[in-house]
Amino acid sequence: MGHLIPLSRVAKLVGQPRHALQEMIRGGTLATFDGMVELDELLRAFPEVKWDDDAEFRRVTEIKDKAFAKRVFERALPDKEVLAARLTELGDDYAAAKALLRHYGNVMTWLDEKIDELEEDKSAETRHALHALRAFLLRNLDEMPPDAVQAQAAIAQERIRKIMSAHVTIQPSGHEFLVEGNDTLLDAALRNGVSLDYGCSNGNCGDCRARLLSGKVKKVHAHDYVLKQADKDAGVILLCSYAPVNDVVIEANVAGARDIPVQRLAARVKSVEVFNSRIAALHIIAPRSQRLRFLAGQSIDVSLDGVHGRYAIASCPCEDRHIEIQIPRSPGDAFAESLFTTMKANDTVNLEGPYGEFVLDEDSPRPVIFLAFGAGFAPIKSLIQHAMSLELAESMDLHWLADEAGHYQDNLCRTWTDALDNFNYLPHAPTDDPESLLGSIVVDYPDLHRFDIYAAGTATQLQRARAHFVSAGLHKARWFAGVLGT
Numbered sequence: 001m002g003h004l005i006p007l008s009r010v011a012k013l014v015g016q017p018r019h020a021l022q023e024m025i026r027g028g029t030l031a032t033f034d035g036m037v038e039l040d041e042l043l044r045a046f047p048e049v050k051w052d053d054d055a056e057f058r059r060v061t062e063i064k065d066k067a068f069a070k071r072v073f074e075r076a077l078p079d080k081e082v083l084a085a086r087l088t089e090l091g092d093d094y095a096a097a098k099a100l101l102r103h104y105g106n107v108m109t110w111l112d113e114k115i116d117e118l119e120e121d122k123s124a125e126t127r128h129a130l131h132a133l134r135a136f137l138l139r140n141l142d143e144m145p146p147d148a149v150q151a152q153a154a155i156a157q158e159r160i161r162k163i164m165s166a167h168v169t170i171q172p173s174g175h176e177f178l179v180e181g182n183d184t185l186l187d188a189a190l191r192n193g194v195s196l197d198y199g200c201s202n203g204n205c206g207d208c209r210a211r212l213l214s215g216k217v218k219k220v221h222a223h224d225y226v227l228k229q230a231d232k233d234a235g236v237i238l239l240c241s242y243a244p245v246n247d248v249v250i251e252a253n254v255a256g257a258r259d260i261p262v263q264r265l266a267a268r269v270k271s272v273e274v275f276n277s278r279i280a281a282l283h284i285i286a287p288r289s290q291r292l293r294f295l296a297g298q299s300i301d302v303s304l305d306g307v308h309g310r311y312a313i314a315s316c317p318c319e320d321r322h323i324e325i326q327i328p329r330s331p332g333d334a335f336a337e338s339l340f341t342t343m344k345a346n347d348t349v350n351l352e353g354p355y356g357e358f359v360l361d362e363d364s365p366r367p368v369i370f371l372a373f374g375a376g377f378a379p380i381k382s383l384i385q386h387a388m389s390l391e392l393a394e395s396m397d398l399h400w401l402a403d404e405a406g407h408y409q410d411n412l413c414r415t416w417t418d419a420l421d422n423f424n425y426l427p428h429a430p431t432d433d434p435e436s437l438l439g440s441i442v443v444d445y446p447d448l449h450r451f452d453i454y455a456a457g458t459a460t461q462l463q464r465a466r467a468h469f470v471s472a473g474l475h476k477a478r479w480f481a482g483v484l485g486t
């Protein structure tokens, strides 16, 4: 087997999302071996890629950075010890390749001398054949064929990426992601939407213990939690304190909604973002020593000065310590009222959660329809960002059925459409006739049996929508609903 490259890194190299490559694999147009792509297969399947020009990749990255402006992207270099270890590995590879070339050079010299000897006392016919063989060998050694030039450029690109990032496979779930910049394994997992077990995130609790099955890691943050010698011998590491040196396989638990315990913490208000007179967002920063663990689509209780409410989280777990909650101004909701009137940056709010099981089915490769009724956009926004991090869904359509608050994050939805080939945004204005609107949406999906639907709104809105979609062919089990305020 030749030069093998993990699928996540292939996606970066060719500037395609992973789900597009998975579609090619399913369709038989891209061959893989244990989730890896062989270099010749890469060059065959993507003949149009200009390996020495990453302008397109930069363009896509810029759009994505804009689309996820609120996400904390570390563009820093890897930790210096990790960088040194990766450069040492690269140096070893280079030395091995040099030694092999030297060996081949010696073989060629020996072959040349052998041909000389054979030519001396053979027939004219044999001498002619040996002469032709020597000419063939020299010509092919002198001329680099075009696909070798391509292979050289592709390997150079891949090597640079191997210096800047490492590929991680989580077992037994099979999740894959890249660790970039100076992220730890835990930082990168969360950034990529993989919900690994953790607690304090700073080396105290030991909740992020995992086992290194292959590859090398380096400790990049000191930790107070003590790993016993037996643990170390068994390959146990702390995900919040270690970074990969090369491509690694880790045994770790990926949590579902029921695995995440209810947490209580005090956090700081970063800002209040009033979209309009009917809805506002509360941006909160969790303390460094206690991030809130949750899955996209879940809710939390938030309280300040004796008033509280339960609201859907609108941010993605991949946003580090930042938590966004979107809160409609409704009569009788004292917490919402305080958000619009008195709450300010640096106030301390108490959080309790997460609650709810309205989360993505990550094992489903089916196309997805998101239905957001009014402020139901909040959990849907979180789910969409999570789905984007995982790059799993074949396609994503967002139908936002607005209420009087309107499409208050219209620009964000349009930016997602620009950034992603598989995302469609379909805003619907407020209407007095929701039945007709739902009826007009379902007719656009004659193959609803293929889809998963995630819908968020009031119980009445969701009941009505479910009836339309199920009667138009949706499998009942593929309807996922999040009732606001639960």
Ligand code: FES
Residues within 6 Å of the ligand: 198, 199, 200, 201, 202, 203, 204, 205, 206, 207, 208, 209, 225, 238, 239, 240, 241
């Ligand atoms: S999360 Fe607590 S030690 Fe890693």
